[in-house]
Amino acid sequence: xxxxxxxxxxxxxxxxxxxxxxxxxxxxxxxxxxxxxxxxxxxxxxxxxxxxxxxxxxxxxxxxxxxxxxxxxxxxxxxxxxxxxxxxxxxxxxxxxxxxxxxxxxxxxxxxxxxxxxxxxxxxxxxxxxxxxxxxxxxxxxxxxxxxxxxxxxxxxxxxxxxxxxxxxxxxxxxxxxxxxxxxxxxxxxxxxxxxxxxxxxxxxxxxxxxxxxxxxxxxxxxxxxxxxxxxxxxxxxxxxxxxxxxxxxxxxxxxxxxxxxxxxxxxxxxxxxxxxxxxxxxxxxxxxxxxxxxxxxxxxxxxxxxxxxxxxxxxxxxxxxxxxxxxxxxxxxxxxxxxxxxxxxxxxxxxxxxxxxxxxxxxxxxxxxxxxxxxxxxxxxxxxxxxxxxx
Amino acid sequence: xxxxxxxxxxxxxxxxxxxxxxxxxxxxxxxxxxxxxxxxxxxxxxxxxxxxxxxxxxxxxxxxxxxxxxxxxxxxxxxxxxxxxxxxxxxxxxxxxxxxxxxxxxxxxxxxxxxxxxxxxxxxxxxxxxxxxxxxxxxxxxxxxxxxxxxxxxxxxxxxxxxxxxxxxxxxxxxxxxxxxxxxxxxxxxxxxxxxxxxxxxxxxxxxxxxxxxxxxxxxxxxxxxxxxxxxxxxxxxxxxxxxxxxxxxxxxxxxxxxxxxxxxxxxxxxxxxxxxxxxxxxxxxxxxxxxxxxxxxxxxxxxxxxxxxxxxxxxxxxxxxxxxxxxxxxxxxxxxxxxxxxxxxxxxxxxxxxxxxxxxxxxxxxxxxxxxxxxxxxxxxxxxxxxxxxxxxxxxxxxxxxxxxxxxxxxxxxxxxxxxxxxxxxxxxxxxxxxxxxxxxxxxxxxxxxxxxxxxxxxxxxxxxxxxxxxxxxxxxxxxxxxxxxxxxxxxxxxxxxxxxxxxxxxxxxxxxxxxxxxxxxxxxxxxxxxxxxxxxxxxxxxxxxxxxxxxxxxxxxxxxxxxxxxx
Numbered sequence: 001x002x003x004x005x006x007x008x009x010x011x012x013x014x015x016x017x018x019x020x021x022x023x024x025x026x027x028x029x030x031x032x033x034x035x036x037x038x039x040x041x042x043x044x045x046x047x048x049x050x051x052x053x054x055x056x057x058x059x060x061x062x063x064x065x066x067x068x069x070x071x072x073x074x075x076x077x078x079x080x081x082x083x084x085x086x087x088x089x090x091x092x093x094x095x096x097x098x099x100x101x102x103x104x105x106x107x108x109x110x111x112x113x114x115x116x117x118x119x120x121x122x123x124x125x126x127x128x129x130x131x132x133x134x135x136x137x138x139x140x141x142x143x144x145x146x147x148x149x150x151x152x153x154x155x156x157x158x159x160x161x162x163x164x165x166x167x168x169x170x171x172x173x174x175x176x177x178x179x180x181x182x183x184x185x186x187x188x189x190x191x192x193x194x195x196x197x198x199x200x201x202x203x204x205x206x207x208x209x210x211x212x213x214x215x216x217x218x219x220x221x222x223x224x225x226x227x228x229x230x231x232x233x234x235x236x237x238x239x240x241x242x243x244x245x246x247x248x249x250x251x252x253x254x255x256x257x258x259x260x261x262x263x264x265x266x267x268x269x270x271x272x273x274x275x276x277x278x279x280x281x282x283x284x285x286x287x288x289x290x291x292x293x294x295x296x297x298x299x300x301x302x303x304x305x306x307x308x309x310x311x312x313x314x315x316x317x318x319x320x321x322x323x324x325x326x327x328x329x330x331x332x333x334x335x336x337x338x339x340x341x342x343x344x345x346x347x348x349x350x351x352x353x354x355x356x357x358x359x360x361x362x363x364x365x366x367x368x369x370x371x372x373x374x375x376x377x378x379x380x381x382x383x384x385x386x387x388x389x390x391x392x
Numbered sequence: 393x394x395x396x397x398x399x400x401x402x403x404x405x406x407x408x409x410x411x412x413x414x415x416x417x418x419x420x421x422x423x424x425x426x427x428x429x430x431x432x433x434x435x436x437x438x439x440x441x442x443x444x445x446x447x448x449x450x451x452x453x454x455x456x457x458x459x460x461x462x463x464x465x466x467x468x469x470x471x472x473x474x475x476x477x478x479x480x481x482x483x484x485x486x487x488x489x490x491x492x493x494x495x496x497x498x499x500x501x502x503x504x505x506x507x508x509x510x511x512x513x514x515x516x517x518x519x520x521x522x523x524x525x526x527x528x529x530x531x532x533x534x535x536x537x538x539x540x541x542x543x544x545x546x547x548x549x550x551x552x553x554x555x556x557x558x559x560x561x562x563x564x565x566x567x568x569x570x571x572x573x574x575x576x577x578x579x580x581x582x583x584x585x586x587x588x589x590x591x592x593x594x595x596x597x598x599x600x601x602x603x604x605x606x607x608x609x610x611x612x613x614x615x616x617x618x619x620x621x622x623x624x625x626x627x628x629x630x631x632x633x634x635x636x637x638x639x640x641x642x643x644x645x646x647x648x649x650x651x652x653x654x655x656x657x658x659x660x661x662x663x664x665x666x667x668x669x670x671x672x673x674x675x676x677x678x679x680x681x682x683x684x685x686x687x688x689x690x691x692x693x694x695x696x697x698x699x700x701x702x703x704x705x706x707x708x709x710x711x712x713x714x715x716x717x718x719x720x721x722x723x724x725x726x727x728x729x730x731x732x733x734x735x736x737x738x739x740x741x742x743x744x745x746x747x748x749x750x751x752x753x754x755x756x757x758x759x760x761x762x763x764x765x766x767x768x769x770x771x772x773x774x775x776x777x778x779x780x781x782x783x784x785x786x787x788x789x790x791x792x793x794x795x796x797x798x799x800x801x802x803x804x805x806x807x808x809x810x811x812x813x814x815x816x817x818x819x820x821x822x823x824x825x826x827x828x829x830x831x832x833x834x835x836x837x838x839x840x841x842x843x844x845x846x847x848x849x850x851x852x853x854x855x856x857x858x859x860x861x862x863x864x865x866x867x868x869x870x871x872x873x874x875x876x877x878x879x880x881x882x883x884x885x886x887x888x889x890x891x892x893x894x895x896x897x898x899x900x901x902x903x904x905x906x907x908x909x910x911x912x913x914x915x916x917x918x919x920x921x922x923x924x925x926x927x928x929x930x931x932x933x934x935x936x937x938x939x940x941x942x943x944x945x946x947x948x949x950x951x952x953x954x955x956x957x958x959x960x961x
Contacts, residue, residue: 009919041493048890052885052889055496139852
């Protein structure tokens with residue numbers, strides 16, 4: 001005899017199977033509606049955890065790409081600055097060679113000097129190139145301009161008090177020019193006030209004549225008084241000196257700026273003032289050589305002009321070096337950019353494999369489950385209908 | 393032996409058939425009643441006396457009505473029902489945590505952490521830019537808010553379990569009370585009246601099953617037919633009394649400082665704690681005590697690691713005000729529910745230290761007793777643990793000996809200098825110990841010193857921000873108790889999410905197994921005790937016919953009697 005089957009057994013079974021089929025149908029429907037295989041960790045714990053990892057990776061690659069793009073823009077700014085620097089050098093050198101020619105009169109040298117002065121100003125403007133409001137040649141002190149033109153004032157007295165900023169008169173000895181307008185945050189005149197890189201032709205001392213009464217070392221910013229007239233001016237308190245000078249910021253301008261372009265890989269993007277214009281103590285720096293040239297042209301000193309040409313060549317080479325380093329940095333960033341692009345594409349694909357629904361599969365699953373569900377409904381309706389009662 | 397006896401035999405047949413028809417009717421009526429067990433008539437042939445030809449039957453007698461049920465299967469089912477109740481409650485907790493964490497999405501904690509790290513990268517590119525600083529602050533605030541929010545929701549969910557605990561313990565009390573009363577009824581009819589209390593037992597089984605959803609249930613039937621119920625090692629329903637449950641509060645302080653109470657269960661009579669072994673109640677307790685607490689702890693570990701590590705790097709850097717040593721997060725608030733940006737950063741984004749460099753004033757380290765091979769000068773290299781301890785500030789070194797005893801090694805400050813206790817190489821960051829006699833076994837030393845980092849190098853320096861952004865990938869967390877850091881914060885969180893999914897699935901599959909088993913057992917029980925309409929209809933025809941036959945028999949005997957009577961006319 002076969003086992004006993006009761007009425008509620010059948011109905012329970014039918015209900016249970018219906019629920020099971022419907023749950024599967026619902027799960028597939030949720031996948032199709034959201035397009036995602038996993039909407040919560042328990043859908044696939046390993047995939048969920050992987051997906052978080054991929055998201056983090058993607059986010060990071062995107063950040064790196066942003067860094068690279070930012071770095072490329074920065075390098076582009078530097079590159080165009082250096083390019084125009086090269087053309088300035090070329091013009092200056094032409095002028096220098098022209099001026100060195102012995103056929104030139106003092107006057108014609110003076111006019112060449114006026115041209116050079118214009119190019120000097122261009123070079124100063126170039127040194128203050130900014131990227132997004134930050135000075136590109138200031139190293140990590142990007143908030144300060146590396147070079148700035150100042151109008152200096154100095155006073156020479158017979159005997160100066162400490163820290164007053166006045167210069168003590170000593171006959172026949174070079175005295176450092178102290179710009180009284182330069183003070184630190186406590187209004188104290190410090191060594192930073194030593195005005196170097198004085199512009200030739202700009203220096204005036206009341207009633208005294210350059211060359212006879214005094215002479216000037218423009219690069220080092222030193223003045224030497226020679227005559228009794230100078231001594232008299234000092235004694236009468238009228239030895240006021242005014243001049244223009246180029247102030248190199250005393251802060252450290254040599255810090256490196258980096259962009260992280262891959263995990264733990266920082267690529268340098270900046271060229272410092274020393275790389276481009278020469279260090280603070282460099283005798284053949286860009287501005288030092290130009291000041292020598294200005295001195296030679298404005299004050300008609302052919303020897304100075306000739307020696308400045310060497311200095312100009314040295315600084316031009318320095319700048320070309322900086323330019324080629326810059327180019328190498330661009331290449332490096334571009335290589336990394338394409339590598340990061342590859343990784344982005346690859347990781348996006350991995351993430352999609354893990355997270356996204358295979359629609360063909362899901363739709364065919366859905367149809368199959370729908371058929372099964374409908375079949376079980378139909379079967380249930382049939383099976384529950386008939387009992388012996390119907391036949392009595 | 394006379395015709396009246398025959399009438400009686402016919403009569404007993406009529407009675408038996410009618411009783412059987414009644415039972416069939418009862419079975420059909422209750423075909424869909426939950427917990428109803430089908431009944432059958434237990435009848436036997438009456439034997440009254442022997443005579444020369446052998447035993448003479450005197451008709452049929454109805455002994456009793458039997459309940460067809462497999463009570464062994466019942467007990468097994470109750471056990472599974474309890475475990476299913478447990479898994480269901482735990483599953484609810486996992487589902488809830490999944491919904492709270494919302495991973496993987498664009499707004500979950502993982503996404504906020506990524507945004508936080510990315511904001512540091514952007515700051516590293518533009519360290520002097522105030523808007524980059526504000527966006528670091530905003531990303532950090534959002535991340536902190538997400539930590540708070542997630543933690544608070546889990547915490548609230550834990551608290552909300554107070555309510556079902558009250559309701560379900562009341563239900564337990566109701567059920568045990570009803571079972572106790574039904575026990576009396578069963579004993580009353582079976583012992584006193586000698587009748588089987590079939591329907592009362594059915595009712596009682598239904599109640600026990602309901603009870604087994606809430607707590608674990610072990611049953612023993614005593615001699616009077618009472619069902620004695622034990623749960624969690626304590627008797628709930630005894631022969632003479634019922635142990636009532638009650639809830640009581642335990643003080644608890646939430647992450648936001650609110651004081652509240654967490655409810656527990658105990659017996660109303662003796663205040664002993666009630667600890668069920670399965671069922672909804674155990675599920676609620678475990679969900680709260682283990683599942684929720686576990687994930688809250690994970691979040692706390694992550695949060696405290698985040699605060700400490702970001703701060704460790706941040707205080708080394710310089711901010712826009714050229715100040716170093718400023719915390720980014722509030723270093724005293726290490727929990728996911730309480731973590732906060734430091735007051736300085738909250739007040740002004742300029743206080744975010746993006747620039748590298750800085751002097752660290754006092755670092756205290758407890759080093760173990762220096763290992764001293766004979767004749768060798770023991771040198772402790774501070775750089776081995778952390779390369780940043782170089783360029784020590786001259787004269788800042790202070791070394792204190794901690795124990796163990798005055799006789800051999802008096803505790804106290806060590807003296808610096810050749811011929812004294814130790815010398816320091818400030819540039820390399822090393823200490824050379826000279827006076828061996830002071831370092832007894834078990835000695836440890838406390839070292840305090842200051843060291844210089846590279847110093848302020850301008851507002852355009854974003855090295856420190858870059859360092860903080862680099863924490864994203866730094867293996868800074870330990871996945872187990874080994875203490876070896878092999879996971880970054882991001883991967884720790886990802887592993888937590890993975891664990892959540894796995895645990896939920898394990899529990900859910902346990903729940904499904906239990907449901908399936910219960911379904912099987914119910915089906916098996918149904919096969920025995922369920923009503924089959926076909927069978928009942930067959931029985932009905934059978935009993936109807938036998939009733940008709942008995943009536944025909946009586947009418948035959950009656951006509952025989954008529955024949956007999958006519959003889960006397």
